[in-house]
Amino acid sequence: MKSLTSKIGIVIIAVLIIAALFAPWIAPHSPGEYHLDKSFAGSSLEYPLGNDADGRDILSRIIYGTRVSLGIGLVVVSISLVIGCIVGMAAGYSGGYLDKIFSFISDVFLAFPGFLFAVAVAAFLEPSVINVMIILSIKGWVSFARLVRGQTLAIKEREFIVAGRATGLKLPRLFFKHLFPNMVGPIVVNASFGMAGVIMIESSLSFLGLGVPVTTPSWGVMLDQGTKYLLIAPHLSIYPGIAIALVVLGFNFLGDGLRDMLAPKNR
C-alpha cells in the first residue's frame, strides 16, 4: 500500500465507517427534523451543508445515509462472497457437469448488464432495504464464483493440494485450510471493487425510486429528491452526489492499491 491513492482510499473509507457507526453522535441534527423557515437555506454555521426543501439538515441526512450505503454494500458483498466461494470452489474442484452447469448459469447472468438486471428485478418488488440486498446479491455472487473457480482450477493440481488429498483430508477442511488461503488476495481485491459497484447500483436504483424506500435518508433518494429543485437549490443534489462519488472512489482506490500489493501479475 505504497501509493498515495490507496492511502486516500483508506482514509475516505475509515471516515465513512466512523460516520456510519457513530451517526447519532456525530450528526448535528436529527435527519427527520423539519425547519420550514429554513427551506432551501444554503450553508450556515448551524447547518454546514444547508437545508433541504422542508428545512431538514443535509449534513445530518448524509451522515445517516452512510449507514444505508455501507450497510447494504457490506451485506451484499458478504453474501456474494460466501456463496461465490462455495459455488466457485465446488465447480472448480469437481469439474464435470457441475462445472458446466455453473458456467452456463454465469454466462446467463453475464448476459444481463448488471444494472439492467437490478432494475428488472426491482421493478417487481416493493422498495425496501432487504429487497435491495436480495436483488444485488442475486447477481453479485457470480463474479466471486468465477474468480474462485478460476483460482481453484489453477491451484488444485499443485503439489500441496494433491498431497493433502492423498493424506485423506476431508473436503471442507481442504477447501478452507488449503485452497482458500491461496486466493484471499484476489478475493479481497474483488470485494473492494464489489463494494464500489454495489454502492453505485444501490444509489442508482434508489435514484430511480426502485431501491430503498424514499422515506429512508439514503444518498440515492436524496439525490432524486434534490434534482427536482436543481434550478433553485443545487446544493440539495450536489452534496449527496459527492458523498456517493467519494465512497465509490475510496473503494476503487483501495481496490487498486490492494491489487498492486496482492496480485501484481494482474496489472
Add this chain to the structure above:
Amino acid sequence: MKRSVIVIRGVAAFCAIIIAVVTFSCSKAKGEKALRVAIESSPVTLDTRLATDAYGIKISRLISDGLFRTNDRLEVEPALVEKYEQPDDKTYIFHLKKGVKFHNGMPLTANDVEYSYRSIKDGLIKSAFKASFNRVEKIEVLSPDTVKIALKEPYAPFLTLLTIGIVPQKVAEEMGDNFASSPVGTGPYKFVRFVPDSIVELIANENYYGTVPKTSKLLFDIIKDDNVRMLKLMKGDVDLVQNAIPPMLLSKVLETPDLKKKEDTGVTVAYLGFNLMDPILSKQDVRKAIAYAIDRDSIISHRFKGLAVKANSILAPGNWAYDKNLKEYEYDPVKAKSLLDKAGFKDPDGDGPKNRLEFVYKTSNNKERIDIAQMIAHQLRKVGIGVRVEPYEWGKFYSDVKKGNFQMYSLSWSLLTEPDMFYDVCHSSMWAPQGVNRNRYKNAEVDKLVEEGRVTMDRNKRKDIYAKVQEIVLDELPYVPLWYEKNVVVYRDDLKDVKLRPDASFYTLTEIKKK
C-alpha cells in the same frame, strides 16, 4: 493487424452517417403559428370513448365533441345537440345541430351518435364507461338527426355522461383498435399526430360549427421532468404550462421577465381516507382528533406556496351543489389531544417520545405526495399520534386501498363536477372494491339522501339534499377533505386571452391568440 484500424474507421464512418441522419431528421422546421403547451405525461389514449386519464380526457375532447360539454361554471351545456326534450324522467330525445361535419368531411348523423354510445355500452371497445352506460335501456335513431335514449331508471346526472365525444361510425368500425392512433371527431381541433411520450400535434378545424380556434396549430410537448419543463418554458421553447409546475419552483420560473401567471380555484381535492373497519380509526373522536391536529395552513403556505385552499367538502366551492355553511376543522392541537383522551388514548409520557396510538399511513410513491404525507405524519406525532408513512408503487397502493388493506391513506378526487358522486363515495352499497366507497362508510340517512338526489330532477331540491349530505359527512369524517389545489397557468406574454377553468380543461386553449 491493420484490420483493427479498419474496424475503427468503420465504426467512425458509421457514427458519422448516423449523426448525419439524426441531424437531417431533426431539422424539421418548427411551426410558426403553433401554440406550444407542455404537459407532464402522455395521454393514455386519444379515443374519447376510452380516455379516463386527465390528459387523455382533456386532449381527446378537443378533437371529439360530445352531445354536451362542461362549461366554465362546471355545468353541462349542449354541444352537438341543438335542443333536447325529456318526455319523462327516463327518456331523452336529442335533436342534433344541422350541418355539422366530421374532420374527414363526412356529415354527423344520428347513426354516429347511436354507434358511439352503443360501442361503449355493448363493449365493442373496452371502455371504463361501460358500467355507466348500463343504465341505458335503449338507444334509438328516430331520424337522421334525432336520437332517443331511454334509461332503465331516472338518473339525474345522465347528461354529464354524454360529454363523451361522438366518433364517425364508418371510420371507427374500419379502424377498430387503431382508431385511437388517429382519431376523427367534430371538435375544434383536428388530429395530426401523436408520438406517445413525446408529442401530440393538432390543427384548427376551420369548418368547426362553433368558434374556430384562434391559433391554427396546437402542440402538446410531453415533458416528464419538472426541470426540463420549466427550463423550456423559461427559454421560450414552450408557450404555456397549466398546472404542471411544482408550486415551490413557481417563483423561479416567474423570474423570467416575459412570463405571466394566472391562478384560480380548482376542482381537485386532496383527502385523507380512513378505514372505518379498523379498530382505531373506527372511533369518530380519533378521526376528529386527526382533523384538528393537521396544520393545513402551514402545509399550504410551505408546500403549495399558497396555491391551495383549505377544503371542507369534496365538492369544490365553485360547484352549484357546494354547501356554503359547512364548518371548518381549524388547527387545534389542544382539542385534538383532548379528543384522544376522550377516545381512551391517553398520553403515556407527556412530551416524551412514546405515542398514544400508532398506525400506518399509505400513500402512492409520487414524490410530492410522500413529502406532504411526511409533513402530516410529523404534525400528528406532535399530538401523540404515531404514524408510519409507507409509500407504495401506484398499482399496489391503489389495489390495497380498494381491497381495504389500509388504515389511513391519502388520495385526491379530480374533475368531480356532479354531486351524484356522493352516491359512489358514501353509499353503503358502493363499498370498494365494487364501488369507490373506499372507507367503508355506512350511514342510513346518507344512503337515503343520495338515493333521493339521484332521482330528483329539480336542481334546488337536489341542492338541499346534497347540503345535508355534506354536513353529515363532514361531521362523521369517513375522510378528511384537506385542500383544493388551485389551477395555475404560466404563459409567455405574447399570448392573449389566456383563461383558466375550474376543471383546468383545455377548451381555454381555443381562445388564445398568439401575437
Add this chain to the structure above:
Amino acid sequence: MILSYIIKRLLSALPVLLAVSTIVFFLIHAIPGDPVDLIVGEHALAVDRAELAHELHLDEPVITQYGKFLGGLATGDWGKSIYDRQPVLKHIAQRFGATFILAVCAMFIAVAISIPIGIVAAVKKGSFWDQAAMFFALLGISIPNFWLGPVLILVFSVELGILPISGRDSLVSLILPSITLGAALAAMLSRLTRSSMIEEIKRDYVITARAKGLSEKSVIFKHALRNALNPVITIVGLQVGALLAGTVITEKIFNWPGVGMLLLDSISRRDYPLVQGCILVISFAYVLVNTVTDCMYRVADPRVKL
C-alpha cells in the same frame, strides 16, 4: 471458416437468450397483485375482467403461458401493452432508434476522448500528466451518472446557457446526454488503453523498431497502437450493451424518449408485457453486440484461432 465460426458463435448465444427470456418471464409472474385491476378500473364488471384476463392469458396455467410466451417471442408477437393496447414491438421500434443513437454517440465520445488520453499517459508513464489522467479516470468511474447529468445541465444549460438540456430538436441536444452516458466508459477505456499500450511498448518488436531507427511517432502509432487497441475494441464492444442499459438513467434525466424511459414508464404503470419487452430487447441487444464484437475481433485478428 469465418462464416461457420460466426454461425456457430451466434448459435451458441441461443441458449443464453432462452435462459434470459425464461428469467424475465418468471420475474413477471412472481409479483403480487392483479394486473387486471389496474387496467379496467374500479367500475369494471366481472365479465370484462375475465375477458381481459383471458386476453392476457392470465387465466391459463403458468406453463401454458410460458409456452405461448416463447412461441410469441420467436414469431415476433411480443404481446400488447396493457396501457394502450398497442403491440409491444411497435412501442419498442418507436423508441429503439433514440436509445441506439444515444448509446452510439456516447461510445463515440468515449472513444474519442479516452484513446488519446490513454496513449499520452502510457508514453509519459509516471509523469504528472499520467498521474493526473489516471486520477481523473478513477474519478470518472466513481461519479454516478445521475449526478453528472444534473450538474452538466446546471453548468451548461442553466448557468452558461450554451447547450439545450434535452429534446430531440437538434444534434447539440445529444451532447449532454452522450457525455453523461459515456463518461464512465471514457474513464475505463483510458485506463485500459494506457495499460495495454504500456504492455506493447515493452515488447520486442517495438524495441526492434526503435533500434532500426524509426521515428518515435511511427513506432507508437504504426506499431504499438495497432496491437494495443485490440483489447480496447473488445471492451468497447462489450460496453455497448452496458451503455444500452445505462441509458435508463440518462434518458430519465434528459427526457430522452428511448427504450430506457419506456422501461421506467412501464414499470410505474405496471405494464408488464412492455416491461418484459424492454428488458428483453436490451438484453438481446447486449448478447448480440457481444457476439458480433467477438466475431469481429476474431476476423480482425488473424492470430486468433477460429
